[in-house]
Amino acid sequence: MKKYLLLAVALILVGALLVGCASESTSVLDKIQKAEKVSVGTSADYPPYEYLDDAGNKTGFDIELMEEIAKRMGVELEWVDMPFDSLVAAVAGGKLDMSISCFNYDEERDKTVDFSEAYYTTEDAFVVTSAFTGTISAPEDVANYKVGVQSGTVQDGWLTDNLVTPGLLPEANLSRYERVDQAALDLANGRIEVLMGDYVPVQALVAQNPDLQIVYRGVLSTGPINIVLPDGDVELKAEVDRIIQELQAEGFIDELAVKYFSE
Amino acid sequence: MPKPILTIKNLTKTYGNNVIFQNLDLTVNEGDTIVIIGPSGTGKSTLLRCVNLLTRPNEGQIWLDDLEITAKGTDEDKVRQHIGMVFQNFLLFNHLTALGNVKLGLTKVKKMSDEAATKKAMHELTRVGLADRADHYPGQLSGGQQQRVGIARALAMDPRIMLFDEPTSALDPELIGEVLEVMRQLALEGMTMLVVTHEMGFAREVADRIVFMEKGYIVEEGSPDEMFNHPKFPRTREFLWKITELYGKKEKEAD
Amino acid sequence: MDFGQFLSYIASGTVYTVGVTLIALPSGLLIGTILALLYVYGGKITAGIMNLYSTIFRGIPPVVLLFILFFAVSKGINLSAFWAGSLSLGVVSSAYQMEIVRGALLSVSGDQLMTARAVGLSRMQAIRSVVLPQAVRLAIPPWSNEAAIVIKDSSLVYALGVPEILRRAQLIGASSQKYLLAYLSAAVIYFLLVFATTRLLTMLENKLAIPSNP
Numbered sequence: 001m002k003k004y005l006l007l008a009v010a011l012i013l014v015g016a017l018l019v020g021c022a023s024e025s026t027s028v029l030d031k032i033q034k035a036e037k038v039s040v041g042t043s044a045d046y047p048p049y050e051y052l053d054d055a056g057n058k059t060g061f062d063i064e065l066m067e068e069i070a071k072r073m074g075v076e077l078e079w080v081d082m083p084f085d086s087l088v089a090a091v092a093g094g095k096l097d098m099s100i101s102c103f104n105y106d107e108e109r110d111k112t113v114d115f116s117e118a119y120y121t122t123e124d125a126f127v128v129t130s131a132f133t134g135t136i137s138a139p140e141d142v143a144n145y146k147v148g149v150q151s152g153t154v155q156d157g158w159l160t161d162n163l164v165t166p167g168l169l170p171e172a173n174l175s176r177y178e179r180v181d182q183a184a185l186d187l188a189n190g191r192i193e194v195l196m197g198d199y200v201p202v203q204a205l206v207a208q209n210p211d212l213q214i215v216y217r218g219v220l221s222t223g224p225i226n227i228v229l230p231d232g233d234v235e236l237k238a239e240v241d242r243i244i245q246e247l248q249a250e251g252f253i254d255e256l257a258v259k260y261f262s263e
Numbered sequence: 264m265p266k267p268i269l270t271i272k273n274l275t276k277t278y279g280n281n282v283i284f285q286n287l288d289l290t291v292n293e294g295d296t297i298v299i300i301g302p303s304g305t306g307k308s309t310l311l312r313c314v315n316l317l318t319r320p321n322e323g324q325i326w327l328d329d330l331e332i333t334a335k336g337t338d339e340d341k342v343r344q345h346i347g348m349v350f351q352n353f354l355l356f357n358h359l360t361a362l363g364n365v366k367l368g369l370t371k372v373k374k375m376s377d378e379a380a381t382k383k384a385m386h387e388l389t390r391v392g393l394a395d396r397a398d399h400y401p402g403q404l405s406g407g408q409q410q411r412v413g414i415a416r417a418l419a420m421d422p423r424i425m426l427f428d429e430p431t432s433a434l435d436p437e438l439i440g441e442v443l444e445v446m447r448q449l450a451l452e453g454m455t456m457l458v459v460t461h462e463m464g465f466a467r468e469v470a471d472r473i474v475f476m477e478k479g480y481i482v483e484e485g486s487p488d489e490m491f492n493h494p495k496f497p498r499t500r501e502f503l504w505k506i507t508e509l510y511g512k513k514e515k516e517a518d
Numbered sequence: 519m520d521f522g523q524f525l526s527y528i529a530s531g532t533v534y535t536v537g538v539t540l541i542a543l544p545s546g547l548l549i550g551t552i553l554a555l556l557y558v559y560g561g562k563i564t565a566g567i568m569n570l571y572s573t574i575f576r577g578i579p580p581v582v583l584l585f586i587l588f589f590a591v592s593k594g595i596n597l598s599a600f601w602a603g604s605l606s607l608g609v610v611s612s613a614y615q616m617e618i619v620r621g622a623l624l625s626v627s628g629d630q631l632m633t634a635r636a637v638g639l640s641r642m643q644a645i646r647s648v649v650l651p652q653a654v655r656l657a658i659p660p661w662s663n664e665a666a667i668v669i670k671d672s673s674l675v676y677a678l679g680v681p682e683i684l685r686r687a688q689l690i691g692a693s694s695q696k697y698l699l700a701y702l703s704a705a706v707i708y709f710l711l712v713f714a715t716t717r718l719l720t721m722l723e724n725k726l727a728i729p730s731n732p
Contacts, residue, residue: 044689044692044693045691047693052690052694053693054519054523055519056519081679081689085677086677086678086679089589090589093588093589095589179688180692181692181697185697205695208695209695
């Protein structure tokens with residue numbers, strides 16, 4: 001998936017050079033306000049940030065936050081669901097106005113999109129099954145085992161840059177998955193020994209499956225999570241940042257965290 | 264003065280280094296039935312296909328009535344409307360009934376209305392004795408029936424001349440008779456026919472002239488009486504008697 | 519979430535699956551047939567170009583074409599995910615369908631064409647009235663196969679965010695942790711779609727079959 005994404009992004013850059021120069025650059029904020037609608041991308045397969053409730057509607061920390069932001073922008077919210085890997089390219093390509101999907105800041109991503117101010121902070125976690133006999137006292141120890149991670153995430157980047165590239169973790173021992181629940185499945189059936197992911201969603205998985213346990217928790221690849229915005233649109237960023245600060249000051253975000261992240 | 268319908272002058276056909284036939288001259292007058300005989304592979308079929316412009320000769324000319332059909336710029340499709348051809352393997356259109364087969368040329372080429380085409384097609388099918396099989400598909404017809412439909416299909420276009428390329432060679436012996444009978448009737452009705460065949464009985468009885476071809480040349484030609492009883496060349500005599508022996512036996516058994 | 523809600527959430531993606539298929543398959547057939555006719559009857563240079571087309575579009579993973587069309591091409595023309603997906607699949611299918619039709623055309627003996635010419639039909643008339651009707655019957659079985667493939671390949675548009683069956687199964691599976699149930703449900707729906715389609719095509723094949731006495 002990642003290969004195709006890079007290809008697509010490369011093509012967009014070429015296309016943007018050819019087409020974008022000729023077209024007038026209208027601010028996305030203008031477009032949103034004129035249409036009275038903001039289209040936001042998310043990948044609703046990541047509880048408790050974004051997932052489906054019993055009625056099949058989107059719900060979660062990110063979802064409720066975004067709904068409030070749209071309300072304060074004074075526009076209607078149109079959700080567009082896409083696989084996580086496709087979201088950044090979609091914003092860069094103008095297919096979406098913005099995206100919220102538990103994105104961490106990433107240099108690679110920053111080349112084609114912008115980030116809002118952080119609206120929350122996350123941590124990383126390593127998860128194993130009760131059958132695990134190894135030791136993980138430091139994060140680098142996972143290099144000794146078979147590791148799984150969601151593809152295109154900051155965890156993926158961290159593992160690749162810090163363990164695979166220096167040769168500590170053989171490429172063959174790192175399995176990348178399209179979604180974190182796929183990785184969790186493989187963890188449960190023994191194909192991988194350690195899963196690296198975002199603390200909060202992983203914690204949700206652990207709560208549902210007594211066989212899983214978290215053996216490490218800390219800030220490695222993660223940290224602040226942001227909304228992904230179109231590249232270079234200062235007005236839109238200013239507006240979104242303003243609202244985020246407002247919500248933080250009011251305690252709205254803290255309330256959401258309690259609602260969705262309580263253990 | 265007999266009027267030539269088909270005139271072939273100096274016709275040569277080669278495939279690569281192989282010479283199929285060379286410097287052939289042949290004339291077919293109106294109402295004639297010309298039968299070409301000879302060993303297989305001597306270019307008889309190729310000759311017919313040249314007449315029908317399905318293959319182009321390397322040298323020489325062919326005239327249909329007064330039109331030189333080998334000339335550059337001839338409308339081949341138009342020419343073929345006036346030449347009817349019957350094939351060794353029948354080659355009926357598999358997806359059409361007998362009636363459909365006969366009608367196709369009438370509706371597509373002659374642009375007749377469906378009604379008129381059906382009428383004409385049924386007339387031809389009746390002529391070959393298959394009116395009651397009009398709604399049968401080729402897969403439901405015997406070989407002899409298929410070939411008769413093939414003849415009706417060619418006749419429907421009201422051709423100036425009919426070409427027969429070994430029309431009975433692919434048939435079971437019992438079915439040969441019905442086809443030869445249709446051909447004999449046609450000849451009696453005055454149709455101009457050029458027939459390639461091994462059927463000596465037919466040649467003897469029906470042909471106005473027999474042409475013996477071998478190795479790409481016309482060895483001899485003449486009336487059936489001349490060819491069978493007073494052939495000029497020993498090779499002619501040799502071939503005719505060999506074949507007659509073979510086929511004559513078959514005819515005797517069929518009686 | 520009870521099973522009824524669960525299943526109906528996944529099943530409501532069927533309309534997208536069917537929609538994508540109903541665009542991709544017929545457009546693939548139209549383009550594929552035209553290209554096949556050009557390939558078989560169009561001369562050497564044309565045949566070479568058709569061969570290139572076939573090689574390219576059968577050689578690219580369909581999802582790559584989807585991305586190119588959606589992200590790159592639609593910088594100029596705005597294509598929705600649904601249309602970008604359906605058209606990409608249509609283009610890919612056209613390459614495979616061209617090969618199917620080409621095979622069927624070649625299977626109709628050259629003698630049929632020759633005989634039609636001998637009756638006086640032009641080349642175009644002969645192809646249209648004699649070769650094509652016979653080729654159609656020969657093409658139905660492999661085409662039925664292609665139809666099944668396109669129905670299943672329609673799931674690829676999930677990558678662009680079209681809420682079809684597979685994507686819905688993924689979402690509901692991840693959200694409820696009931697993965698096996700979600701994917702099994704999806705599998706059953708796909709199976710029913712493919713089964714119904716191939717049955718219909720078999721009925722068509724029987725209806726068109728030319729009668730013969732074996």
